[in-house]
Each structure stands twice: as structure tokens, then as C-alpha cells.
Ligand code: NIG
């Protein structure tokens with residue numbers, strides 16, 4: 253059996269929940285990989301012998317990023333909509349329909365190669381686990397094939413038939429489809445069910461119906477909520493005990509209290525606020541209220557077309573009052589919690605060996621050096637990629 257030791261790690265972020273500090277930092281560290289998992293972590297001076305050795309040169313090693321929210325299965329281009337927004341137009345949920353038309357017209361091969369390109373782009377920026385949603389098909393056939401495409405890249409696939417009501421359907425007819433035949437066709441390809449609970453998309457009762465039908469079919473629930481304005485979505489997610497509720501841009505005190513009490517993860521998506529010129533969610537307030545926070549890209553063609561977790565870290569620190577440690581935790585352990593995963597986002601014995609060597613002495617550089625590609629090497633399941 254082959255083992256590899258990465259030694260001379262100046263700063264190792266383990267996210268060990270048993271540690272005294274948030275990130276479970278070990279300095280002058282080493283980490284041993286055995287097959288696909290982490291076999292040992294500790295001080296380099298104490299490291300066991302291994303078959304192969306890699307010298308980190310005093311640089312930092314962190315868990316691979318877990319991007320718990322993306323919409324990568326789509327076709328078409330909405331850069332003109334972005335340009336119009338930057339010239340003063342506001343973002344509206346209806347833009348989704350433009351992508352729906354392009355996605356329906358694309359072949360499976362075109363969709364697959366587009367997802368492959370984006371997953372590769374994410375990988376080069378340190379993402380080692382990604383969640384991918386459907387939501388630009390909005391027919392039984394197109395939602396099911398979107399999920400089948402996504403499944404080629406990740407286990408973390410999310411059925412988002414309830415993204416928006418497509419042209420030609422009434423909301424009642426469409427919710428019946430999403431909770432009936434579309435769910436039957438999609439559930440075999442999905443782990444999660446999601447809905448867009450927002451003015452212009454689905455209201456609380458419709459979102460509840462979608463989530464209840466999805467969970468009855470064996471899927472786990474997550475929700476898009478409080479992105480474009482205040483609303484009932486966050487409280488609905490907490491009431492239903494969903495794993496995560498995503499966006500959380502416009503929160504009332506009672507929403508924050510419900511999040512803190514329920515343990516539902518608040519996934520903040522600051523690339524959306526960056527790309528829509530909306531106010532950022534108050535990350536500091538959530539952390540101080542005891543809410544469990546994740547950060548993710550929301551990579552999609554409309555509200556935010558970035559694949560970069562490091563950008564999200566920089567925005568969370570600069571614009572949302574989070575410390576560099578809180579932001580890194582939110583894109584690793586936080587993302588893992590938002591996907592109910594215990595094997596990723598953490599570098600402790602028994603966890604998956606998904607890790608990043610940074611071209612930096614400290615993880616702080618992820619926020620301190622915005623826009624700079626700092627991922628020097630990546631291991632996924634113990635293999636360098
Ligand atoms: O997460 N909020 C809903 N869906 C996407 C945007 C989709 C689009 O504009 O194409 C989001 O922001």
C-alpha cells in the first residue's frame with residue numbers, strides 16, 4: 253500500500269472540530285495520505301515514514317473547497333443582460349427563461365462539455381466538491397437530462413424544477429408537474445430538492461409543496477430564499493428542518509433567530525451581490541448570532557457567473573465583516589455541512605484526502621491577495637490532479 257507524506261507545511265488548516273481554534277491550525281506540520289484518505293496529521297517532526305515524500309516548502313495546506321451551490325447545467329450567454337445591469341437595469345428572476353430556451357435547444361453533449369469546462373475551471377481554483385442543480389430545463393425531459401448530465405460530475409445533484417414557472421404554464425399546473433411526473437423522472441438522478449422561494453418565482457405554499465413532495469420521494473431539502481427582498485423562505489426552511497437555505501440577503505431579526513435555533517445552514521452567495529449590485533448579506537451578524545454559515549459561488553449565467561471560491565472568500569471578508577478564518581471555514585467545513593457531508597471540508601484521519609497547497613505561507617492570503625491564483629497543487633481523493 254502506498255503512502256505519501258506532505259511535509260514542511262508551514263501552516264496546515266485541519267478544521268478539526270476538537271481543536272481550540274476555529275480552523276484547527278497546525279504549524280510546521282505534515283499530513284500523510286493513504287489511498288483516498290488522510291491517514292495522519294500532526295507536527296512534521298513526529299510524522300511517520302511514508303513511501304513517497306512531498307516538500308511543501310513552508311507553504312500553507314487547506315482542505316479543498318466545497319462549493320455547495322451552483323447551476324452549471326445551462327447553455328447560452330447572458331453577458332448582455334449583465335452589461336445592461338451595470339448600466340442601471342435591475343436583476344429580475346425572469347431572466348432565467350432566456351437560459352431555459354437555450355438549454356432546451358442544446359444537445360446532451362453540448363451540456364456535458366459545458367459543465368466539464370466549468371467544473372475544470374472550479375477545480376483550478378481549488379474546488380474539490382461541487383453541488384450542481386438542474387433548473388434550466390423546466391420540462392420533465394429537460395430537467396431529468398440536466399440532472400443526468402450533472403451526475404456525471406458529482407453525487408451532489410439538486411432537483412430545481414421549481415426554479416421559475418415556464419412560459420405557457422399556470423403556477424398551479426406547473427407545481428403539479430414539479431411535484432408529480434417531473435419529480436418521478438428526476439429523483440433517481442438527484443440527492444437534493446430545492447425551490448426558488450421569491451417574488452416572481454414560487455411563494456411559500458408552493459415551495460413547501462415542492463419540498464414536501466421531494467422529501468417524501470427520498471430527497472433532502474434545501475431552498476433559495478430572501479435573495480431579492482424580505483420574505484417567508486428562510487423561516488420556512490428552518491421550520492421544515494432543511495439542511496441549508498441559500499442567499500439570505502434580506503433577513504429580519506426573526507429570520508436570524510430561526511436560523512440560530514434550527515441549525516439550518518445559511519449559505520451566503522456574495523458573488524450574486526457583487527454581480528447584481530445588491531447589498532451584501534450581513535455575515536458578521538449571522539456569525540455573532542450563532543448561525544452556521546457556508547459560502548458558495550452560485551455559479552449561474554444570470555445573477556453570478558463566477559466559479560471562484562477565492563473571490564467569495566475575499567468578498568465575505570472585505571464586504572460582509574467576516575474574518576479570514578470564518579470565511580475559509582465557511583467554504584470548507586461550512587460547505588460540507590451544507591451538503592450534509594462529514595468526509596470533506598476537513599483534514600483529519602479518516603477524512604477524504606481533498607486538499608490544496610497554496611502558494612502562500614498562510615490561508616489569510618486567500619483574502620489578502622484578491623484575484624491572485626494561489627492554488628499551487630490540488631489532491632482529490634488522495635490523487636494529485
Ligand atoms: O441562484 N435565484 C435563482 N436562481 C439563480 C439565478 C438564475 C438566473 O438568473 O439564471 C440564483 O441566483
Ligand code: FE
Pocket residue numbers: 321322323476550552
Ligand atoms: Fe442559485
